[in-house]
Amino acid sequence: MLSRLVLVSGPALKNSGSFGACLVQASRSLHSSPQSQAPVPPLPEKGGKVRHGIFPEELFTLLYPKTGVTGPYMLGTGLLLYMLSKEIYVINHETFAAASIGAVIIYGVKKFGPSVASFADKLNEEKVAKAQEVKDIAVTSLAQAIEDEKKEQWRAEGRQMLFDAKRNNVAMLLETNYRERLHMVTSEVKKRLDYQIALQNLHRRMEQEHMVNWVEKNVIQSITPQQEKESIAKCIADLKVLAKATQAKATA
Amino acid sequence: MADRPVPVAEKRLMDVKLGELPSWLGTRDFTPNGLINSVRGGYERYYNKYINVRKGGIGGVAMLLAGYVALSYLWEYDHIKHDRWRKYH
Numbered sequence: 001m002l003s004r005l006v007l008v009s010g011p012a013l014k015n016s017g018s019f020g021a022c023l024v025q026a027s028r029s030l031h032s033s034p035q036s037q038a039p040v041p042p043l044p045e046k047g048g049k050v051r052h053g054i055f056p057e058e059l060f061t062l063l064y065p066k067t068g069v070t071g072p073y074m075l076g077t078g079l080l081l082y083m084l085s086k087e088i089y090v091i092n093h094e095t096f097a098a099a100s101i102g103a104v105i106i107y108g109v110k111k112f113g114p115s116v117a118s119f120a121d122k123l124n125e126e127k128v129a130k131a132q133e134v135k136d137i138a139v140t141s142l143a144q145a146i147e148d149e150k151k152e153q154w155r156a157e158g159r160q161m162l163f164d165a166k167r168n169n170v171a172m173l174l175e176t177n178y179r180e181r182l183h184m185v186t187s188e189v190k191k192r193l194d195y196q197i198a199l200q201n202l203h204r205r206m207e208q209e210h211m212v213n214w215v216e217k218n219v220i221q222s223i224t225p226q227q228e229k230e231s232i233a234k235c236i237a238d239l240k241v242l243a244k245a246t247q248a249k250a251t252a
Numbered sequence: 253m254a255d256r257p258v259p260v261a262e263k264r265l266m267d268v269k270l271g272e273l274p275s276w277l278g279t280r281d282f283t284p285n286g287l288i289n290s291v292r293g294g295y296e297r298y299y300n301k302y303i304n305v306r307k308g309g310i311g312g313v314a315m316l317l318a319g320y321v322a323l324s325y326l327w328e329y330d331h332i333k334h335d336r337w338r339k340y341h
Contacts, residue, residue, distance in 0.1 A: 047302045050311025054318040085341065089325075092335040098321075109310055121307070 053109070 049057035055072070063071040083089040223231075268276045280286070302312030325332070 044305045045307060047305040047308045047312055050309060050315065053310050053314045087336045087338065087341055090332050090335045092332065113310065
């Protein structure tokens with residue numbers, strides 16, 4: 001659990017400028033070169049196994065084929081007795097101090113180990129949950145952004161329809177305008193042509209009338225008074241003849 | 253298990269046979285840079301195996317402390333020698 005506390009206080013260590021922190025940061029930068037896109041593998045669940053707190057399990061597996069289960073313990077006992085008897089390890093006041101400190105440490109670890117471990121675990125969980133939350137928020141916001149983008153694209157498509165409708169309107173306006181002008185042109189042309197026709201008619205009529213008037217005038221002028229008398233006498237003679245004819249018819 | 257023959261330089265220390273040990277040592281990089289890299293590599297291996305895990309135990313730190321105790325005893329041995337109980341063993 002001390003390892004867990006080390007991990008929990010890891011960021012604090014990293015911020016300090018100690019040698020270990022430099023190594024940790026260097027190791028972090030060594031781990032991920034700028035080109036690798038692979039996701040970082042998750043942390044292993046448990047560390048290397050350690051027996052009795054200070055002896056790594058590899059020692060026991062190393063000696064197991066040759067000496068069985070009790071091999072390393074025998075080795076330990078033998079080494080201890082050898083060091084004591086040859087006084088490579090000297091028993092002095094420090095031994096007593098070491099023994100008492102060791103006893104206190106072992107008692108503390110055995111008693112408070114699990115609770116400290118669960119506390120450190122809780123802290124780690126909180127950190128992980130916070131990071132996860134940030135990631136989730138980022139993911140949801142990005143998904144929302146994707147949705148909005150799709151909606152905008154759909155709207156852009158709708159704008160095409162708007163443009164089509166507007167284009168139709170404009171085409172219709174142009175068409176009506178064109179037809180109006182065409183109509184105006186034809187009516188104007190017809191008006192001018194009608195005018196010309198009327199003019200010609202008028203001309204002819206006037207010529208006719210003028211000619212008739214002129215002929216009448218001239219004829220009337222040419223009727224001299226003598227001719228007038230002769231014509232009147234002839235008319236009377238004709239009338240007499242006619243009267244006789246009708247009288248004869250009436251009595252017959 | 254007979255794999256393809258691996259050149260001596262690439263083997264790890266545990267796979268090197270006793271006879272090949274001098275040649276293996278010859279291929280190791282003893283420049284200051286190489287030494288620093290090997291120290292860093294060792295630290296990383298230890299750290300990632302015992303400390304940088306989800307449920308670490310006491311072993312990771314306890315082994316470092318035990319190693320420190322043993323090393324300091326070793327360095328002080330010349331001074332502790334004088335506390336011996338018997339002169340001849």
